[in-house]
Structures are given as C-alpha cells and as structure tokens.
Amino acid sequence: MKKTVLTLLTACTGSFLLGAFISAPDDPKKPLTADMADVAARLFGLEFSPAERDSMLDNLNDFRTDYDALRKIDLPNEVSPALYFNPLPAGFKLATGPSSFKASVAAKVTLPTNRDELAFYTVAQLGELIRTRQISSVELTQFFLNRLKTYNPKLLCVITLTEELALQQAKQADAEIKAGKYRGPLHGIPYGAKDLLAKKGYKTTWGSVPYKDQTINSDATVIQKLETAGAVLCAKTSVGELAWGDVWFGGMTRNPWKPETGSSGSSAGTASAVSAGLLPFGIGTETLGSIVSPSTICGTTGLRPTFGRVSRHGAMALSWSMDKIGPITRSVEDCALVFNAIYGPDGNDLTVMAAPFRYAPMASLKGMRIGYVKKAFDSNYPTKANDSLTLQTLRKLGAELVPFDLPTGVPANRISFVLGVEAAASFDELTRSGRDDQMVRQIKNAWPNEFRSSRFVPAVEYVQANRARTKLINEMNKQLKDAKIDVYVSPTYAGGNLTLTNLTGNPCVVLPNGFNKQNTPSSITFMGQLFEEGKVLAVAKAYQDATEWHKKHPNLK
Secondary structure, X not given: OOOOOOHHHHHHHOOHHHOOOOOOXXXXXXXXXXXXXXHHHHHOOOOOXXXXXXXXXXXXXXHHHHHHHHOOOOOOOOOOOOOOOOOOOOOOOOOOOOOEEOOOOOOOOOOOOOHHHHHHOOHHHHHHHHHOOOOOHHHHHXXXXXXXXXXXXXXXXXXEEOHHHHHHHHHHHHHHHHOOOOOOOOOOOEEEEEOOEOOOOOEOOOOOHHHOOOEOOOOOHHHHHHHHOOOEEEEEEOOXXXXXXXXXXXXXXXXXXXXXXXXXOOOHHHHHHHHOOOOOOEEEEEOOOOXXXXXXXXXXXXXXXXXXXXXXXXXXXXXXXOOEEEEEEOOHHHHHHHHHHHOEOOOOOOOOOOOOOEEOOOOOOOOOEEEEEHHHHHOOOOOHHHHHHHHHHHHHOOOEXXXXXXXXXXXXXXXXXXXXXXXXXXXHHHHHHOHHHHXXXXXXXXXXXXXXXXXXXXXXXXXXXHHHHHHHHHXXXXXXXXXXXXXXXXXXXXXXXXXXHHHHOOOEEEEEEEEOOOOOEEEEEEEEOOOXXXXXXXXXXXXXXXXXXXXXXXXXX
C-alpha cells in the first residue's frame, strides 16, 4: 500500500467521515484489538474500561466491513449528502411575495475617446453603451479578450480562455439587440467564471493537478442563468487549488496592485481580473472567506449571498453546508445587477430557498439604524484608521450607529472544523488513492494535510458541532432582533465576524475603504439578516457613492 492509516481509529469512531483505512500493509484485514481501541479513544479524549473496550470489538470490526462496502459505491463530487443545512433560526419567517429590482437612474454614458478607459467602466455603464448601440458586444468582448491575453501572463488569473464561445455569444447578443430583443443590463457583457463552475466543452480543473484535464459535460446553473441574461463568458478564472488560497497548478495568481504578491483566494483569478480591468465582472465562491478575502486584497466589491440563495449545481463541492456563490465587481450596484440574474431555485440544489430579492437604491441613510461591531472596532488591528473613517462617513450620511455585539455563547472558531470534515468527505477518494500527493501545496497548512487530519474527527463531534451551530444561528438572530437593526458594519477581519457569519449563512457586501501601509486596498464589510441582500446592498451603495475608493485602479505596466 502507498499509504497506511489507522483502521482502528476509523472503526472506533463508527463514522463514515473517518474512513481512512490504516492498517498493517501485510494484513489489511487484521482484526482490531482492545488495545487499539484504547489508543483511539485517548486520541478523541475519551477513556473506556477494559471490559467496555472488549465489548466494542464486534461492533468496530463490523463498522470496518461497512466502510469497505461504502468505498465500493461510486460517489462523485456532485453527489450531496441526504442531510441539508438550513440556516433559518427558530421562528424565522422567510419573506414572501414578488421580487422587485430598481436600478439607479442611468446616467448618460458616451464612448470614451481613449478606448482603454472602457477597462474600468462598470457593468451598468457598459450595458448602457451596448443598449444604445454605441459599441457592439463583439467589439467589447474582443477588447476584454485582448486585455486578458496581454496581462494574464503577469497576473496568472486565467486557467482557460473561452474565446471561441465568447465571440459566438457576443455575435448572438448583437443580433438579438439589433432585432429588438434586449435581455437587460447584462446582455452582451463579458465576464469570467471561477474554474470550479462547469461549462460544457471546456475543462473544469478546480485549479488542481489531479483534475487539470477534467471535463464536465454540463453547465453550472449560474452559467446557465447568466447565458439567459445574455452575458458573454470570456474566461474560466483561476482558483486556488481545490478552493484554497491563490496557488494553482499554473502558479500563484497575482494582486494587480502589487504583482509580486498573491491575490489571496480562493476566488483569486476573478478578483484579480476584475481589479485589473480584464473583465467587467466575475463569479466567485466563498466557504470561509473566498469572496471577501480576494476582494479585499484586490480592491473589488464582492457579494457573498445568504446560504441557500444561489444554486451550486455544477459547482465543485467543498463544504455542502458552507459553500456559497456570488459576484465580484467594481461597484455595489454591479453586484446587485449580477445577483439579480443568478439567485433562486433551480430544482437541482435542494438547499436553495424561494425568497424574494428586493433592491432599490436609498436616497439617504438619514435616520437609519445601522449596527457596528463595537468590540471589533475598538480593538487594535492594522486597518483601524480606515474603518474609523468609514464610521464617520456613515454618520455624516445621517445614519444612527448602534453598538452591536456578536454572539459569544458558541465560539465559532471551535466548530469551524465542520468545513474540514465535509471537505475530507468531498475528496475522500483523492486521499485514499494517494493522488493528493500530486497537489502543489504539501505544507501542513494545505488541503492534503487537512483532508487526512479531518478523517480523525469523530462523527459524534461533527454532529455536536452542528448542534452548537444551531445555537449560534439562533443567538445571532436574537442579537439582530434585540438591536433592532437589519444591517450592521464590521471590520473585515477583526472581531471574528467572517468565520461566524460563514457558519450562520448571513449575507455580506465587502468593498474598498482605503489603502494600508503596503499601499494595497483595505476593505469594510456590510452584513445583513438572512435573505436581505437588497437592504445590505442599498446601504453599502449609499456609503460607496459617498467615497471614491472603488474608482481607484491599479497601474499595470
């Protein structure tokens, strides 16, 4: 055997999640002993008497037989567990009724004399140019394809250029618009999709060496919905290997503001490309910071929707209870425009709930109660000065800032191992086959080690963590209700908000609010109640409209 793992540890847990088959290479079916059970129990912080350990042995050996049978069942990545995470707190009433979307009044947009300026136009501005036929989708698509080709060798933000498809879709968009069939503000707009979203006819590599030649013969629901809206897919953007970090099999995706550094991850390529003006918008995913972090580093605006808002059908599964899909753009309203096209049930991802999305820009924040995580803002952290200015701006806009405390009854960082456990199950075969040795990053703080280590989490503790998660969700809801707020603002990293809300499933908008000592962007995070993306976007837009940070762009040479 290439690898040996303690079968006894697997059996002692009785957990399919701990199915690492570790036994003596010369006799993989050697019966378990009471001494083995003693070692395993101590690993989990438990102690059983000799008689209790002896009594377990028949069950433990039966469990191992079950694991052997289970491993003969074909369970590809797209097969989800029969257990679905539900982020709704007790007594929570999901909004009903129709959706409504009101974009800002379109300002007059003209084609710039210097076409290079188009690189940093918003989706809304480019959409108006196409709608008024000042530029064709083919011209715009070719413009962004050329930028991708020019700067990708420096930034490593693209895994696969979908040029043939893009030009075909652009031609179709122009023909439809000419015929009077205008699909809306995304019609004819180029974009990129993180390369863990499937597109028929192209590789879907997940950024990982073992899967770099993989093709999936279907289209992810998000891509289908964007095609329905008339958007033009130009690139499969780079993803940190199996959705961790900014390193993939082609190298490290770069931050356009400081190309000698990485763009963070795992939506590394999407944020880098949008920041550099290589694409007007892109699709990212987040499990524990993968939209928020690269958006922060690259100075883009990102929306992490509520868990259960956007279908993950056709997306690589990392954590069935934490994965979320959302847009990365130049502005808050661009996020709203893209989200309006991709949210809602599709019948394939059974976690997606039918809830209305209601968005309209706010004329003023005067009198609006906005929470702020006081303990976090009061702490010492690198971007404290920028975040303090954000609070000042909100006050100047008329908002009433209300001190808000995150729930403390359940330490979020102590239950976040549920991600590792689900990821280990998602890539069970990769670990057992030994192909995880092919992955680029092999350090302790990387997936191969995380997958292996997570197999030693007992099934009981995994379930207990999710029970504690239920308490966390209910406590979070109570905190918001008691404070009488729909939206609150938090430092992006300080205070624990990022981990906590990825576990509870609450939505957030992250947007630039200045620069740090390294002259790279900093960000602030606006948070909201479950399924209230519209309110969070509206408040975040009011703040963004009062600043200029989103209009700053890196100078690529």
